[in-house]
Amino acid sequence: MCFNLDSLSYDGKELSVSVFKNDSTDFAFYVLLAGKKIDAKWYSGDPVSKLEIYLLPKKIYSLRLFFRPSSEETKEEEKIVKRIFFKVDEFNVTSVIPEINIFESENIKITNYSQGSNITFVTFNSAHTDKTSAPFGGDFILSEGWNLISIHKHNRNQYQDLSLELFESYVKPLITDKKVYVYGTSLGGYSSLYFGGVINATIIAGSPMLPVHPMINHSHYKDIIYKHIPIKETIKTSKPVFVIYDPLENGDVNFIKKYVASAYPTAYFLPVKGGTHLVMETLIKKRLLKDVIRDLVNHDSFSAINRITVAIDS
Structure with missing residues (x-):
C-alpha cells in the first residue's frame, strides 16, 4: 500500500488534505512555515481531513503527513512520515512542488x-x-x-x-x-x-x-x-x-x-x-x-x- 498525498486544496479558509491509505491506518498532518509548525490536525481514519487556517500567497509551506496503524499505542518508529512543499497563489490555487x-x-x-x-x-x-x-x-x-x-x-x-x-x-x-x-x-x-x-x-x-x-x-x-x-x-x-x-x-x-x-x-x-x-x-x-x-x-x-x-x- 502506498501511503502518500492524493490531493491538496485551499478555499481561503480551510486546507483540505486527501491521502492514499488503507482502512486500518489513521493519518494526521502539520503545516509548517519557515520550518516552524503553525497548525496541526490530529489523527483521523477518514482519507480526507480539513484544517481551518490562514495561508499567505507566494509563501512556501511544508506539509508533514503522519500515517500510523489505527491505535493510540503506536510506537514512533511504526509511523510513516511524508513531507510535501506547497504554495498558494492570490486566487487560493494550491501548487505542490x-x-x-x-x-x-x-x-x-x-x-x-x-x-x-x-x-x-x-x-x-x-x-x-x-x-x-x-x-x-x-x-x-x-x-x-x-x-x-x-x-x-x-x-x-x-x-x-x-x-x-x-x-x-x-x-x-x-x-x-x-x-x-x-x-x-x-x-x-x-x-x-x-x-x-x-x-x-x-x-x-x-x-x-x-x-x-x-x-x-x-x-x-x-x-x-x-x-x-x-x-x-x-x-x-x-x-x-x-x-x-x-x-x-x-x-x-x-x-x-x-x-x-x-x-x-x-x-x-x-x-x-x-x-x-x-x-x-x-x-x-x-x-x-x-x-x-x-x-x-x-x-x-x-x-x-x-x-x-x-x-x-x-
Missing part, C-alpha cells in the same frame, strides 16, 4: 525540487540529520522561486559514502545552463566546499567543519571511515567562494586556515564576530541571513559584509 528522488542508498539520498528557475541551489544537510530530515534552507530557497537539489546523509555518515564521481553524475545533468550555488553550514559547509568544484558552482559555506576529518578525529565518529581526499586535491570551481564564520571561534578558524584557505586562497571570508560555530543561526536571529544570501547570489560580497558589520556592531 514535486519532490523527485534521483538517488538513494543506505547512507545517501539526493532529491530534486524544480520550479523552472534559471537558478539552482544544491544544499547539504548538517551533522545531526538523516535521510528524513528537511532540506537545508529549503523553505527560503523555494520561496525565492529557485530550484533546489537537496543532499542528505544518514545518521553519522558525514557524507563519506558520497563520492565526487557519484555526486557529479547525478547532479550535473540537472544544472545544465543554470546558475548554480552550493550551500551548507558546518558539515554542510565543508561538503559544499568539497563537492562544489566538480559542478563549477558558486559556493556559500558557513563554519565549514568535518568532525570525521583526521585533524579533528572526533570520538563520536571514530567508527566512521574517512574516505574523502583533501579539499586542495579536488577540482576547484572558477566561481566565487564565500565562507561565513566567527573569527573568535578558534576551532573553526584553525580548520579554515589549514584546510579551506589552502584550497581556496582567493575565497571571500565573511567574519561574523560572536556568531559562534552556529553562525547561520546567529544570522537568522539577527534577521540577516536571507538578505545576505540574496547579496551573495548577486556576487555582492561588499553589501553582505557591510550588512553583517552594521548589525553585529550595533
Whole structure:
C-alpha cells in the first residue's frame, strides 16, 4: 500500500488534505512555515481531513503527513512520515512542488525540487540529520522561486559514502545552463566546499567543519571511515567562494586556515564576530541571513559584509 498525498486544496479558509491509505491506518498532518509548525490536525481514519487556517500567497509551506496503524499505542518508529512543499497563489490555487528522488542508498539520498528557475541551489544537510530530515534552507530557497537539489546523509555518515564521481553524475545533468550555488553550514559547509568544484558552482559555506576529518578525529565518529581526499586535491570551481564564520571561534578558524584557505586562497571570508560555530543561526536571529544570501547570489560580497558589520556592531 502506498501511503502518500492524493490531493491538496485551499478555499481561503480551510486546507483540505486527501491521502492514499488503507482502512486500518489513521493519518494526521502539520503545516509548517519557515520550518516552524503553525497548525496541526490530529489523527483521523477518514482519507480526507480539513484544517481551518490562514495561508499567505507566494509563501512556501511544508506539509508533514503522519500515517500510523489505527491505535493510540503506536510506537514512533511504526509511523510513516511524508513531507510535501506547497504554495498558494492570490486566487487560493494550491501548487505542490514535486519532490523527485534521483538517488538513494543506505547512507545517501539526493532529491530534486524544480520550479523552472534559471537558478539552482544544491544544499547539504548538517551533522545531526538523516535521510528524513528537511532540506537545508529549503523553505527560503523555494520561496525565492529557485530550484533546489537537496543532499542528505544518514545518521553519522558525514557524507563519506558520497563520492565526487557519484555526486557529479547525478547532479550535473540537472544544472545544465543554470546558475548554480552550493550551500551548507558546518558539515554542510565543508561538503559544499568539497563537492562544489566538480559542478563549477558558486559556493556559500558557513563554519565549514568535518568532525570525521583526521585533524579533528572526533570520538563520536571514530567508527566512521574517512574516505574523502583533501579539499586542495579536488577540482576547484572558477566561481566565487564565500565562507561565513566567527573569527573568535578558534576551532573553526584553525580548520579554515589549514584546510579551506589552502584550497581556496582567493575565497571571500565573511567574519561574523560572536556568531559562534552556529553562525547561520546567529544570522537568522539577527534577521540577516536571507538578505545576505540574496547579496551573495548577486556576487555582492561588499553589501553582505557591510550588512553583517552594521548589525553585529550595533
